[in-house]
Amino acid sequence: MANKIEFRKIEGSSLQYFALVAIFAFFTALGIVAYILDHEFHLSGLSNRVPWGVVNAGIPYFIGLSAGSLIVSALAGVFKIERFKVFSRIAAFFAAAYIVAAIASIALDIGKLYHFGNAVIYFNPTSIFSWNAFFYSSYFVICALYLLAQFEEMERLTRFFACLAVFWAVLVHSGTGAIYSFMYSRELYHSALTPPMFIVCAITSGLGLLIATLYFTFKFTKRDLEIRLLRELSLIFAGLVAVLGYMLAVEALEKGYIPAVASATKFVYLTAEHGIFWSFWLLMIFGIIIPFLVVVIPKTGFDPRLLSAVGISHAAMVMAERFFLIVPGQVYPSEYLPGYEIESLHTLEGIIVSYTPTIFEWLQVIGLLSGVFLAFVVAAKLLPILPEKAVVMKE
């Protein structure tokens, strides 16, 4: 028989609390300033050869965090795992906040913000991005309703929304993967593995950040958090991290097997002079191998600090994964006529171009992430999303 879980608002009157609010608000504001300056004076590293950079990578990144967070939250509802219920509100809240960050990422990335409404007014049924605009907004509504059902403690409705939200999260995330992977004109983009990989990656990054957020939140608010709960989340995390590593390896080997893209593959995976090589191998080492080992080795796998550290490390490296997904297909030149290299007299076509994100681009991504955490610390004071304690109940 499950005990009733007490959700309670935090008091939020300490100096530390306001300091935290101020820090997050500062970085959020900095992101907005960076956006304004970038669009006014073109301070990004983008070019006509690389029109999508890290701000664009922020879209799948935040959607991933959102979907991951939501799937974790909904585990409790869908599979009736009572002990995960303590996380369900906090995770559902993050799911909603991250999807807003993802939509904000699109808003920051596009050139004409005041034309943004056209994306819904002139819906294009053949555009995957157009469908996603619909998915993202509807997904936000589902997250909000799911959270509302939890606040009102409506058991059956919560379960219904949990199921719907998981289904929608998979849909949203497959759709986002398809934005990139259906690009048949770029060999390095085109991969049927991308949408399923996005879902795995979403859960791992969402889980990784959730583990860390839970640990720090409970510590900060001096609430009880039993290590067994973190451990269970970490095991799911490690299992899926391994699946992600497997998928990345299969994709790399498959690309390397095709003679037509062999030189591009060599450039991506084996050329250490370019950032792309590092984005892949840093992801492999700090995003996959180390987090997996830390969780599965018993000596380290029960330490909440280490679990939080690898959770953050993985979530940060997933940004490298997004970079790795979006950038190589642009910097590597396309072959217009088989057997012929080209050298453009007037553009940068035909050569490997470099793309280095500027501080102004990074600040926009950091600003969005700060915005999510700003919303969280404010919400923890206004809404009952944090459980009084998270300990395993005796069954």
Add this chain to the structure above:
Amino acid sequence: MISRRKFLILAGASAIATMLPLQISAKTLKSESMRRWAMVADVEKCTRCVKEFIERTGNEEVKPPCVVACDRENNVPDFEEKAIDPQWIRIAKFKNKYGDEFYAPLLCNHCENPPCAQVCLTQATFKRSDGIVEVDMHRCIGCRYCMIACPYGSRSYNFKDPREGLKEVNPKVPMRTQGVVEKCTFCVHRIDDAIAKGKEPEPACVEACRLYGKSSLIFGNVNDENSEISKVLRNNTVIQFRAELGTEPHVYYLPMRR
């Protein structure tokens, strides 16, 4: 004060409202009109022309008359920084490992199945019934998805206000703004004007090429079997770039004959 429940309901309702499409435009039309515009570039003549220019000026990045005419006609700005300089038509040198070398113009291919129009979020990029692929800059949100989708690198994004890179403005062509994508239109304004007057249309690049005495570029209606372009396409083996993608590009290349 607004209750938590009301707030969430309001937030949900407003999100639903933004989802409702107010207008669903027609899908890209299949070219069924009496006209289908296309271009042929005679690579041999192009190569001769570009080599001549490079030799005369000593400038490896020289702009031949077709490029200069396009820039002027269509208000294509000229920026120092190559990475962000928009180009509607540009010249590229092709070379294979055996030493074969030639120059050819690259421009929008006005595909029968344009991937750019397929992916455009707002249907800002669309194909007219005569096959011309256009961008409605009032709809374009500047997401650059079309640039990722285009197999021919034919699209440019305005990182800066184009007016900053223009010495003079041709009032016949709409001026674009910062934050939208632009590309070759086959000089659609000239085409519409010529059709209205019952004349044969000629894009600025084709005209400049002819006036310069090269006549390397041939433009015309491929639905008219008596047109010059139809005859060229009928009587020669021509090349299309990246035809394997199924985009059906409508810029053809007449290879070197030597």
